[in-house]
Amino acid sequence: MRMAELSRSTGVPVATVKYYLREGLLPRGEVTTSPNQVAYGPEHVRRIALVRSLVEVGGLSIASVRAVLAAVDDPAVSLHDTLGLTMDAASTGDAATVDDPAHAEAARRIDELIAERGWRLSEDPGARRVAVDVLATMHQITGDRLAGLASVYAEAAERVAEADLDTISALADPEERVETALVGTVLGERLLAALRRLAQEHVSATRFREQP
Secondary structure (H helix, E strand, O other), X not given: OOHHHHHHHHOOOHHHHHHHHHOOOOOOOEEOOOOOOEEOOHHHHHHHHHHXXXXXXXXXXXXXXHHHHHHHHOOOOOHHHHHHHHHHHHOOOOOOOOOOHHHHHHHHHHHHHHHHHOOOOXXXXXXXHHHHHHHHHHHHHHOOOOOOHHHHHHXXXXXXXXXXXXXXXXXXXXXXXXXXXXXXXXXXXXXXXXXXXXXHHHHHHHHHOOOO
């Protein structure tokens, strides 16, 4: 297909396709026998879909997209490392290390929880700092009333993570794996929060609604 057809089939303007080509996010098309004519194939359609997911859903910078695509195209990079690179680039929040008693106690509890569950993590992941900060804030506002929920959330989170990775590992195409992981994480968090709120409403109605 020509550039115009590629644009129509992907819904991406020609100018944007050319931008992707200039930035190295999209492989060059195959030069045909006709002068100044380049043909594009299904692999270009697939790559544009992945780039759009990384940019529009994940909010990744062009530099981060380029790094993720390099990992996808490198067979020496493991799926674990590729997914980690993608998720780190798409992370919308982090927390600085705070040195106060509340955060020190929260860090102790989170590390204890991680050890209990036997989680294998990289050194000082950003998500751990976020968890520590959130737990410290919860304690400052409500004391220990919500402290016991951390272990419940951890168990639920592990079950969700296992389902996520079961879905991803069932896919053969590296690009589909990255796209699924990204969309499942970014939008899955919103879906999970919405379903939690619906479940809360249901349980509240079951337990506390006044009967006629």
